Amino acid sequence: MKNKALLFVSIFCLFVNLAWAQTASNTIVSVKSTDFYYAAKTGISKLGGMTQFVKPGQKVGILINSAFDEKGAYVNPDIAIAVVVECFEAGASEVIGLQMITNEYWQRSSLYERFKDILAKVKMVESNVFPATYNETDYIRLDTIMGAKSLVKPEIVKALFEVDVLINVPIAKHHATTKLTCAVKNMMGVCTRATNVGMHLKGPKRNDHDFLAQCIADLNLVRKPDLIVTDVTEVIITNGPGGPGEIAKHDRVVVGTDLVAMDAYCTQLIGFEPEDVYTTAKAAEHGLGEPDLSKVKILEF
Amino acid sequence: MLKAFVLLVLTSLLLCSSAKSQDQNLQIxxxxxxxxxxxxxxxxxxxxxxxxxxxxxxxxxxxxxxxxxxxxxxxxxxxxxxxxxxxxxxxxxxxxxxxxxxxxxxxxxxxxxxxxxxxxxxxxxxxxxxxxxxxxxxxxxxxxxxxxxxNSAIKPFISVNTEQIRGYLRGPLALNNLYSFGASCPDGFVDGYYSQSYESGIISVQLGYLDQQSAESAFLNVVGKMEKASKFQSVESSIAQKKTFSDRQAREISIEMMNTTLVIEIR
Structure with missing residues (x-):
């Protein structure tokens, strides 16, 4: 009798988990607020909470687009802080910045003093700072990527394969060549500069849009993020990726797990045309997510 | 004689190199x-x-x-x-x-x-x-x-008239940086100028072509692509050399061919 009850509870839990997984993978939560820390926390909570993604004792890798100086060109640090705090609160044993995050970046947040002890616990792949160069300790050269069409032998930070959970934290902004840089393109942050330059220059012609987008989509085959938290608060919509550019103020933090749907939604949100963003289309061709937003549950708050 | 020549060459090289290094070291x-x-x-x-x-x-x-x-x-x-x-x-x-x-x-x-x-x-x-x-x-x-x-090596660019300050475009990437034409972006222009009002958001662009034939070909090409692109909607126009479109953000884009120039206004 006891065994039957246990079996019943186990099956019930399995169904609940499956139902949640189904919901999370097809759901985008978009929270509007001028308190960006709150917006990020709320977004994660509405998607089921960080505990759905990070289990106690797990190592979490975070990839934050933080390395620019102009407002609207880097992720607002309040959002990144919310992600870090959530990870530790969920019981993460380590939070590792897959790309170098400087203290100066954290200090741009008015929340820095409040959370500086937690932020000090974030580890870094310190050699992954622009222009990152290959070293055997921190990087690995992949001979092949299953299903890749254009990207050859990328040099990628080893930590990407060592973390249990990957959280991608991009900003949705303009980019001179790819039009949009968001979650799909943010993955270039795990590569050496030589690999990224190759994506620009090793195509049929220099800076070939199609080739570049294909390489970026190929890179995303290496590892899909478990969670994406996108900054669409104040973003540059011209003169990207470095700016200064025209700033669009949307005051939204968008949270989801579907790489393609997230970029498609953010494209629409900042007023770009989906057909101009090749990276989303190429990632969809790889089966990395759902490009048709009518098939995605979008919760806007 | 040869020794003197070699000495002269070496001295010249030394002087050149020190001049170069001086040039590279800015005195601020x-x-x-x-x-x-x-x-x-x-x-x-x-x-x-x-x-x-x-x-x-x-x-x-x-x-x-x-x-x-x-x-x-x-x-x-x-x-x-x-x-x-x-x-x-x-x-x-x-x-x-x-x-x-x-x-x-x-x-x-x-x-x-x-x-x-x-x-x-x-x-x-x-x-x-x-x-x-x-x-x-x-x-x-x-x-x-x-x-x-x-530094006399720096040549003046232009005398500045603040009323007529214009940006300069060379190539489709720069043009797409101003406004996203996407795949419909005009190409093949020699150079272009633009002005942009941050208050009204109106962008005026002039793209120069080598000759009238090139301009006409570019005009037909761009208009043809924009007519097919789902992001643009054609607006009725009675002038053959001028076409107007609206995009999904309800911006109006007019393209007019004037001799060797395409005049584009985005409002």
Whole structure:
């Protein structure tokens, strides 16, 4: 009798988990607020909470687009802080910045003093700072990527394969060549500069849009993020990726797990045309997510 | 005789090399130059994190990066982008300036950002930034501009008329930076000029073609692509040489062919 009850509870839990997984993978939560820390926390909570993604004792890798100086060109640090705090609160044993995050970046947040002890616990792949160069300790050269069409032998930070959970934290902004840089393109942050330059220059012609987008989509085959938290608060919509550019103020933090749907939604949100963003289309061709937003549950708050 | 000749050549080489090194060491009062690095051609990708392709499209030669420090321990970072010509330098400078305040000192244009200064002079575009106070940044920038103006090698660009200041376009990447035509982007133009009102948001662009035939071919090509693109909707027009479209953001884009020029207005 006891065994039957246990079996019943186990099956019930399995169904609940499956139902949640189904919901999370097809759901985008978009929270509007001028308190960006709150917006990020709320977004994660509405998607089921960080505990759905990070289990106690797990190592979490975070990839934050933080390395620019102009407002609207880097992720607002309040959002990144919310992600870090959530990870530790969920019981993460380590939070590792897959790309170098400087203290100066954290200090741009008015929340820095409040959370500086937690932020000090974030580890870094310190050699992954622009222009990152290959070293055997921190990087690995992949001979092949299953299903890749254009990207050859990328040099990628080893930590990407060592973390249990990957959280991608991009900003949705303009980019001179790819039009949009968001979650799909943010993955270039795990590569050496030589690999990224190759994506620009090793195509049929220099800076070939199609080739570049294909390489970026190929890179995303290496590892899909478990969670994406996108900054669409104040973003540059011209003169990207470095700016200064025209700033669009949307005051939204968008949270989801579907790489393609997230970029498609953010494209629409900042007023770009989906057909101009090749990276989303190429990632969809790889089966990395759902490009048709009518098939995605979008919760806007 | 041969010995004297060799000696003469060696002496000349030595003098040239010391002149070059002097030229590379900028004398800015109160600041000491610590280092210089040069990134030629496509090496620019290793200096700029995103957007290097735009410089290459305009015509990029090399960039020289210098670091300075002063007695108070402040640091200044100076980048000189040597472009192929003055217009290329102006084009990049004006694109990068955005809404920043611009000041004019003789023939130098200086764009004032919160913690950086950008300068256009001759065929170079300069960026001054660093870990320094605003006063120190200003003082360095002023000294540097004086140095530029005293340097006879720097040729004046144009006499500045603030009422008619225009940006310069070279290539579709730059044009797409202003407004996203996407796959419909006009191509093949020799050069282009634009003005942009940040208040009204209206962008006026003039693209110059080699001859009328090229302009007509470009006009038909662009209009044809825009008519097929789902993001644009054609608006009725009674003039054959002028077509108007609206995009999904309800912006109106008119394209008119005038002799060897395509005139585009986005409002």
């Amino acid at each position: 009062s109160g600041w000491e130059q610590l280092s210089i690095e040069t990134y030629p051609g496509e090496d620019l990708f290793f200096l700029i994190d995103g957007g290097a392709e735009l410089y290459l499209e305009y015509g990029f030669d090399r960039v020289e990066v210098r670091d300075f420090s002063n007695n108070d321990g402040m640091k200044i970072h100076l980048e000189e982008y040597k472009m192929k010509d003055s217009l290329a330098a102006w084009g990049i400078y004006f694109l990068r300036t955005g809404k920043n305040r611009i000041e004019y000192v003789d023939n130098c244009h200086i764009s004032i950002g919160e913690d950086f200064r950008m300068i256009h002079s001759g065929s170079s575009y300069y960026v001054i930034s660093g870990n320094a106070s605003r006063e120190a940044l200003n003082s360095f920038s002023q000294s540097f501009v004086k140095l530029l103006l005293n």
